[in-house]
Amino acid sequence: MAPLVTGLFSAPGLHLLRLSARPALGAGLAISSLGLLILLGQALAFAALAPGPAGVLALAAGLIPGVLALALPVGLFLGLVSAARSWAERGEWLALACSGAPARSVGGPVLALGLLMGAIQAGLTHGAEPLGRREARRTLAQAVGDLRLQPGRPVVLGDTLLVAGEADEDRLGDVLLAAGPVLTTARRAWMEGGGRIRLEDGEALGLSADPAHSTGVAWRLSFARAQLRLDLPDSRVELIERSTGELVAQIARARLAGDQAVAARRTLARRSALPASVPLLALLALPLGARASRPGLVAVGTVLGWWAVLRVADQVSAQIGPLAAAWAPFFVLAAVVALAWASWREG
Numbered sequence: 001m002a003p004l005v006t007g008l009f010s011a012p013g014l015h016l017l018r019l020s021a022r023p024a025l026g027a028g029l030a031i032s033s034l035g036l037l038i039l040l041g042q043a044l045a046f047a048a049l050a051p052g053p054a055g056v057l058a059l060a061a062g063l064i065p066g067v068l069a070l071a072l073p074v075g076l077f078l079g080l081v082s083a084a085r086s087w088a089e090r091g092e093w094l095a096l097a098c099s100g101a102p103a104r105s106v107g108g109p110v111l112a113l114g115l116l117m118g119a120i121q122a123g124l125t126h127g128a129e130p131l132g133r134r135e136a137r138r139t140l141a142q143a144v145g146d147l148r149l150q151p152g153r154p155v156v157l158g159d160t161l162l163v164a165g166e167a168d169e170d171r172l173g174d175v176l177l178a179a180g181p182v183l184t185t186a187r188r189a190w191m192e193g194g195g196r197i198r199l200e201d202g203e204a205l206g207l208s209a210d211p212a213h214s215t216g217v218a219w220r221l222s223f224a225r226a227q228l229r230l231d232l233p234d235s236r237v238e239l240i241e242r243s244t245g246e247l248v249a250q251i252a253r254a255r256l257a258g259d260q261a262v263a264a265r266r267t268l269a270r271r272s273a274l275p276a277s278v279p280l281l282a283l284l285a286l287p288l289g290a291r292a293s294r295p296g297l298v299a300v301g302t303v304l305g306w307w308a309v310l311r312v313a314d315q316v317s318a319q320i321g322p323l324a325a326a327w328a329p330f331f332v333l334a335a336v337v338a339l340a341w342a343s344w345r346e347g
Contacts, residue, residue, distance in 0.1 A: 012096055013109030016083050024079020031071040032064075039063045047140045055139050062136030065128035069274070072121050074303055077281040080110065081299040084289025093290055103290065103344065107283060114282030122275035126244045134241040157230050162197075164189070175199065177228065181207045181218075184228070192227075199226045239267045262322045266314075269326030277330050281306075284337045287344040306333065 040060055051059060087093050093103050154163040165174030172189040177197075186202030201224060208218035242250065247268045254261035288302065289295050309329045317325030 012092075013106040016080075016087065016106050017109055017113055019086060020076075020079040020083035022079075023082040024075045027078040028071045028075025031074055032067050035067040035070055036060060036063060039067065043136065043140065051139055051142070055142070058139045059136050062132040062134075062139060065124050065132040069121055069124040069129050072117055072124070073274075073278045073281050076114070076117050076278065077285050077303065078299050080282055080285030081289035081295050084286050085295040088290045103286075104341070107286065110282050110286060111279055114279030117282070118275040118278035121278055122272065125271040125274055130241050130243050134237065137237075137241060160230055162230070175202075183207060184226075186226075197228050197230060199228065200224065202226065239264055242267075244268065244271065262317065266317055266322035266326050269323050273326045273330050277306075277333050280330070280333045280337050284333070284340055287340040291344065309333075 040056070040063060043059060043063070044056070096103055096105070151165060151167045152163065154161055156162075159179055161176075161178040163176050164172040166172060170191040172191065173187065175184075175186045175189040175197075177184040183205045184199070184202060185204075186199035188200040190198045192198055202222070204221045204223070204226075205217050206219040207216055209216075239247070242264075247264050250264050251261045251268065254264065284302070285299075288298055306329065309332050313320075313325045313328045320328070
């Protein structure tokens with residue numbers, strides 16, 4: 001036990017970790033910022049109605065755990081590659097070997113840090129990320145539920161355009177709704193719960209492109225009162241938003257019904273497979289940084305290659321099964337790490 005503890009807290013290993021802290025933090029912050037901007041932009045672009053400033057902040061907060069789940073392993077990997085390359089340029093790997101300690105002696109602290117970061121990411125993937133994504137969806141749904149129209153300003157909800165000439169809280173006047181080929185107008189309207197709108201004293205027109213209808217109107221309907229349901233976002237909870245406990249219960253129910261629940265099983269397995277890959281990425285960073293002449297290019301290529309393996313595994317999940325698809329990238333990465341360390345001749 002003593003040699004193991006000594007290896008885990010060896011001075012060279014701790015020095016390497018300190019050297020990797022700054023580039024790892026810089027890379028993690030850059031990836032987090034860029035990832036958050038991309039996800040936030042996508043969420044707002046596809047939202048039926050954008051939330052206000054407070055809603056945007058709540059949406060960003062919900063997306064942060066998912067961004068961190070990506071930035072944490074990539075930032076750690078890039079930081080360790082940078083530190084290992086710095087040692088190679090300053091001859092510290094050679095100095096370590098000349099002192100009688102092989103280069104692999106720093107693997108203990110790196111592995112310990114990788115295990116710690118993997119545990120943190122497991123907390124993100126199993127807990128914080130699904131909870132955050134669910135809260136982000138609720139924020140967007142609440143923006144629609146709290147819809148307050150401005151007079152004369154159109155609002156697009158799915159395939160429906162809604163504009164009111166007058167607006168006083170939930171009471172509207174001179175309303176126009178356009179949904180596909182149907183155009184509806186009403187003198188008065190009220191917004192109701194559940195995405196419903198109540199109309200009074202109005203008219204609905206069915207528009208047509210048929211030349212036989214010279215006016216462009218296929219049919220016309222006048223009404224004293226009518227109620228329409230607006231095309232609101234789907235309130236369904238996606239698999240990525242479900243907690244680990246909910247996924248386990250869903251899989252159990254599916255098995256009782258004779259369903260394999262392939263998607264749910266793959267989602268659940270991936271939440272453990274990805275954190276398990278973090279220590280392997282940390283170990284891979286050492287030989288790559290120590291041996292590569294262009295460590296930045298090699299590091300980025302490795303990250304993109306790992307991402308490609310994840311995507312390929314998703315595509316063949318129907319053929320190889322959900323568990324194999326989720327864990328295949330882990331075993332591919334493990335084989336690459338074993339090959340890299342076996343061919344490392346620095347020490």
